[in-house]
Amino acid sequence: MEHQLPQLPYPQTALEPYISSETVAYHHEKHHRGYVTKLNELIKDTEFEEMELSDLILRSSGPVYDQAAQHWNHSFFWECLRPATAAAPSQTFIQRLRENFGGLEEFKLRFKETAVSNFGSGWTWLVQKEDGSLEILNTSNAENPLRVELRPLLTLDVWEHAYYLDYRNSRADFVGAFWEVVNWDFVEANLELKRPQRERAFNRSLPSTDSRRPH
């Protein structure tokens, strides 16, 4: 089965002025597409050829894992974003953030500090642990939290290709702009407690080659 580049859930211009259409175009059409293409090349005629993407994340290693995880991470990342609106997290979710981090602003600050301190290329995540608590963590390169049984709620790509055109070397400015385009509905829907919604949201972010239209 051939993995496909998912369509963006919004036009390439939709995240401006926070993330330029040029960045989105390169990031989606060049970088993300590159991971999908390499993944398909690597799995051809191997035991991984018919495996769903989520299974590849859990069961592969080396170059196959790297490409599969980058495909998953980027697919999830696009869903974490939406055109800039004044939308904020729901009061229920803000309460969850308060319980875990002290509040929304405290969460944003800790997430930003974590993202800025992620050395080299990688991802910064808000995840839900098995006990229901929330945690902010960094992963390096392609690494995905599903591998260690953590449920991703939100992610930020901190590879330089995600922000260099717009913010040059200032990752901190990129993280600041990121909050303007976070899709809080998607983030909240990924919580374990909201299972019916979560299944829809989470499965949507785990593109199967059957259900996603090629871009």
Ligand SMILES: [Fe+2]
């Ligand atoms: Fe990326």
